[in-house]
Amino acid sequence: MSSIEFRGVEKRYTTDTITIAQANLVIEPGEFCVFVGPSGCGKSTLLRMIAGLEDITSGEMYIDGQRVNDMPPAKRGVAMVFQSYALYPHMTVRENMAFGLRVLGSKKADIDAKVDEAAHILQLTHLMDRLPKALSGGQRQRVAIGRAIVKHPKVFLFDEPLSNLDAALRVQTRLEIANLHQRVNSASMVYVTHDQVEAMTLADKIVLLRAGDDVAKKGSIAQVGSPLTLYHRPASLFVAEFIGSPKMNVLPATLIQAQDTQARLHVCGHHFSAGVDARRVATGTPVTVGVRPEDMLLSEQAGDNVIEGQVEHIEKLGESSMIYFRVPAHTELLTLKVEGTATQRKGDPLRVACPADAIHVFDAEGDACHRTVQLPA
Numbered sequence: 001m002s003s004i005e006f007r008g009v010e011k012r013y014t015t016d017t018i019t020i021a022q023a024n025l026v027i028e029p030g031e032f033c034v035f036v037g038p039s040g041c042g043k044s045t046l047l048r049m050i051a052g053l054e055d056i057t058s059g060e061m062y063i064d065g066q067r068v069n070d071m072p073p074a075k076r077g078v079a080m081v082f083q084s085y086a087l088y089p090h091m092t093v094r095e096n097m098a099f100g101l102r103v104l105g106s107k108k109a110d111i112d113a114k115v116d117e118a119a120h121i122l123q124l125t126h127l128m129d130r131l132p133k134a135l136s137g138g139q140r141q142r143v144a145i146g147r148a149i150v151k152h153p154k155v156f157l158f159d160e161p162l163s164n165l166d167a168a169l170r171v172q173t174r175l176e177i178a179n180l181h182q183r184v185n186s187a188s189m190v191y192v193t194h195d196q197v198e199a200m201t202l203a204d205k206i207v208l209l210r211a212g213d214d215v216a217k218k219g220s221i222a223q224v225g226s227p228l229t230l231y232h233r234p235a236s237l238f239v240a241e242f243i244g245s246p247k248m249n250v251l252p253a254t255l256i257q258a259q260d261t262q263a264r265l266h267v268c269g270h271h272f273s274a275g276v277d278a279r280r281v282a283t284g285t286p287v288t289v290g291v292r293p294e295d296m297l298l299s300e301q302a303g304d305n306v307i308e309g310q311v312e313h314i315e316k317l318g319e320s321s322m323i324y325f326r327v328p329a330h331t332e333l334l335t336l337k338v339e340g341t342a343t344q345r346k347g348d349p350l351r352v353a354c355p356a357d358a359i360h361v362f363d364a365e366g367d368a369c370h371r372t373v374q375l376p377a
Helices: 043-051 093-103 107-123 137-149 166-181 196-200 213-220 227-232 237-242
Strands: 002-014 017-027 030-037 058-064 078-081 155-159 190-194 205-209 220-226 250-260 263-268 271-275 286-291 306-316 320-325 336-337 349-353 359-363
Touching: 002 043, 017 213, 030 196, 043 058, 043 078, 043 155, 043 190, 043 227, 093 107, 107 137, 107 213, 137 166, 155 336, 166 196, 166 213, 190 196, 196 227, 205 227, 213 336, 220 227, 220 237, 227 306, 237 250, 237 286, 237 359, 250 336, 263 286, 320 349
Parallel strands: 030 190, 030 205, 078 155, 155 190
Antiparallel strands: 002 017, 002 058, 205 220, 250 263, 250 286, 263 271, 286 359, 306 320, 306 349, 320 336
16 A cells, blocks of 8 residues: 655746645545546646656655655556546457556566456456447446556556546446445545545545635645535635535625634524634624535524525426525525425525524635534544
């Protein structure tokens, strides 16, 4: 098993443009780590730095405790699976999977054994004599993964490997990659995606990267943690809005009172309680309140922690319905997730309760106040 460590890593393509800033990160041996973030945040750049395909402008990177800044890609013990399958069209599945080992001069018996082992893991045994044109998209992606497996690398690198697949194949191949991690858990896996569902379902650890002007000031890494940590305890408003689908509802608010376990707020003309410690924020300060659509509840009564609005649109998804509604003096639509049997119609009045234990509070800089409620691990 191999660890990967970034120490103050930065990447600049020009002196005026910083792509990666202040990247400090440890990926533990055998861990499945997912890099996720908005377009242009540098997640593929970080991956290519691990592979040795991008130079590091400053800082240091270690694989298995060895500094690799100047080490060529072939000696790093990594194998990469790209977004494009990059299979040789004139070679069979077996020949594609064996090609890298043949180039390295491995013995035929060793090549055959490793290829057969990888084919068994990926359920490709019955396809070994086919050409890529005779395979489905999912099968081609599995061949590309198999080509990486046969090298028995210290680290697997996946660069958006499911982007070219349709929805059904994405789910199937995602499960296969998760199973692969269980079978070859001697190697660390680093996976790049823009899809937060892939990140949440695959990762032991998520590294959420930010983009834009905040990179130079705050660094590229917005938060590192388990999927549920980022979901239940986002470190900032950016993390809270990025993780979760549909995205978190946010509302402007004013802090009225702060205690060690609870805060009182004024939200869109209503009094709210929130299970957070907001004592570091001055009373009377503008803050932002966040609550996830699945945590909101329909209410028949007005009162504290209840907001009133009007239905603008409903999406019926079968097992659930999304109700988009508008509250007075707030320009953005809010989203409520309810059971699929919702009977509301456009124009109907709506009362929505926001339980205190489900509310997030962010200060004027977008940093989260600590939630004091007991949450899933």
